Amino acid sequence: MVHLGPGAFFRAFNAIYTDEAMAAAGGDWGICAVSLRSPDARDQLEPQDGLYTAVELGPEGRRHRLIGSIARVLVAPEDQAAVIAAMADPAVRVVTLTITEKGYCHNPATGALDPDHPDIVHDLDHPDSPRSAIGFLCAALAQRRRDGAPPLTVLSCDNLPSNGSLARGVVLDFARRREPDLADWIADTIPFPATMVDRITPATTDADIARLAQQEGRHDPAMVVHEPFRQWVIEDRFASGRPDWQDAGAQFVQSVDAHELMKLRMLNGTHSTLAYLGYLAGHETVAEAVADPPFAALCRMLWQQEIIPTLPRPEGEDLDAYADSLLTRYANPAIRHRTWQIAMDGSQKLPQRILGTVRGNLARDVVPRGLCLAVAGWMRYVGGIDETGADIDVRDPLAARLKSLSQSADSPAATVAALLDVEQVFGSDLATDDRFAAAVTSAYKTLVNSGARAAVAGTVR
Template identity: 70%
Template sequence: MRTGHAPLTGIVHLGPGAFFRAFNAVWTEEAMAAEGGDWGICAVSLRSPTARDQMMPQGGCYTAVELGPEGETRRVIGAVTEVLVAPEDPEAVVDRMADPDVKIVSLTITEKGYCHDPATGKLNREHPDIVHDLANPGAPRSALGLICAALEVRRGAGDPPFTVMSCDNLPSNGAVTRGVVLEYARLLMPELADWIAAEGAFPSTMVDRITPATTEADVTALARAEEYYDPAMVVHEPFRQWVIEEHFVSGRPAWDKVGAQMVANVEAHELMKLRCLNGTHSTLAYLGYLGGYETISETVADPAYAALCERLWADEIIPTLPQPEGEDLQAYSKALLARYRNPAIRHRTWQIAMDGSQKLPQRLLGTIRDRLEAGVVPEGLCLAVAAWMRYVGGVDEQGKAIDVRDPLAERLKAASDRGDTPEAKVAALLDLREVFDATLAADARFRAAVTAAYVSLVEKGAQATVAEAKA
């Protein structure tokens, strides 16, 4: 599949899944095309050989298929130079990362890959991989173990460290990564931790692109259209956003020349995404599911639901946001609605509705608290909370069971069942301290707005309630 010379390797990336292939590798290929540079990527799987077995027979190349409202756009991506499998040969991975030509080690390893306690951000010292790596530092299993082993080689050789860049959906992902790397390094070798703290760089990033799981039907359709078989292909939406803190030890690709936003701090962008995108996504998921819509695109095809989204952004969400550097919040919201309307991306309302007890505090309740403190009752977001309460009760508007996937599913159902009236059901669910803090739950304005919305959902149904909603 590769037609020219592969670029020299300047990046090692841990976690060569679909998101990396649809996002990091695409940006990097475009950056090299725009401004050159040896930024080829050595991709490293921390678990399975699947990515290696799919990609290396193709010279590391694969097809990225953009799913737009008007159809598909296909392109072959050649930024990946090799794929290694860490469990098969961890020393080879450490050697590659220790090569002074490698300037960046980036990560998409999911939250679990950081071996930390999400509540505190601290290293989980009892994690089996951390226990193993501290006992066997020459043959590490974890991303942290591999990173620190390679940094120790570079320190011993007098070479500068590489920049460590997390691209996972973790708040302040650079700070989290720096913290667990330093904590692990200090357990391993205090002088290594001191050197990393003094010389290293851990820029935070915000990433955004919907990348649905590739199906056999996708592979078959590509083979039919292009007359080649590509098991490593990925599909993705047209939209993408990459916000990166400008903090690198030894340079970076020209990502900014192809649309990435280089900023001093990403926190405002993270809050923007969390509240504008994730908050309305959850709102549409619960109200859409209850209204009988299977996907987000079907949900916002109903003008009342689209109008609710627009009112939420304008009146309830954007007023709570600090201005992100270089961002137009109104334009960002319009782009979100266009993404939601894309029928080629089948984002199921049931899927987005999963794990709501974990998501609501960050996605909705913080915004609600901020508006209440400003003296405004955010009735649209209170409707979203009421829709979640109706959903976790486990019965839809036709009396059919809802398959509620949530760590607290049984407790949520039990709390809802304890109430014999809508008011009692709301009160019982507000008593769950894992979701609602005591101050918010006791706020009479919040309780009244959520209760009124819940009553309307029971009496009129989701579609009629949304049509009447005023944010």
């Protein structure tokens, strides 16, 4: 395999699954990891023969293990030809990606390739010395086509909805601009399965490295830390084989759409709820919030009464058990997920994480009181003043507008009405739904008059 983007998530996720799959089922799979920008991963891993330590951060303490699935590390800017040759090698059967949303060089609003992206402009002009992941993929696939090499599978493992379709779309668009016949060959030959990935991977700190050296007697700058939980759901469409990841716990399904919706509404939706209401109540982290009984009860109420009833059941999933696993993860004190950090960019996150579920409830003639409180919590938060009168550092593309709308209103009801009119967030339907507007207004008034903790306690009573 070749992997593009050997950052901490890849080392705490893909590489561990592959290491465990080989331990369980054998096979000669190894990973050539390619850094598209920095030499840091190569400089850390090469002196260690690709070995590194994965540290699991659990409530009971830390568990260490060595991971040995990385066989080679390349740095793309130092030798583009070597990277293309690695992916064009007939022995390579899978290329995996963790390149973050920006790495797809696309328009996030449409999902289409951005032809004006500087890296795309460069790569179309210089196809044999690319800069972007998309340019490297197309150069390697063109070489495989010329050589008659077996088809491979391109597997996006980025935390993006419909990541397989996204990867396929930008690669085909780029290939079509470069060479239409190449695009046709890719469309007919190369599968791009979708995946759903989930594991919290905090940034490794100098203190983590020093602690490992003290406990294990080895200095490992390539180490990663991660939570115990992990989930990898993969569409089972591969051209020429794959590791036995199912023996390491991966789930192979016909479609990941229902799993993505499950995660978006059950995990991300309650994470955002805890972020706004927890922050207002003075909780710095998610673990602190769910240690406060009303907040844990709110999560349970949201899952059972307002979220799960709107979801199709994903293949192989027990939604009640998934909810239990989420609360266990949230309560892990070793993972410091800050409420302020999760609260960032709420105007972009709210429509997918919470408002879709709100619409699902209204469609079944249910007013979701818990989710309406979450929306009111967001409104109170973006007003920029917390319950003690201190300023909130609101990080959001619409922060200035939202704060102005909130602070220029002369009553709680006027504040809610002004924010509901932000069509970029609420669309044209929710602002005119009297049931929703009334529930959010009532929740907002309670937040102003009684505070977040009392509002949460009153909702779950």
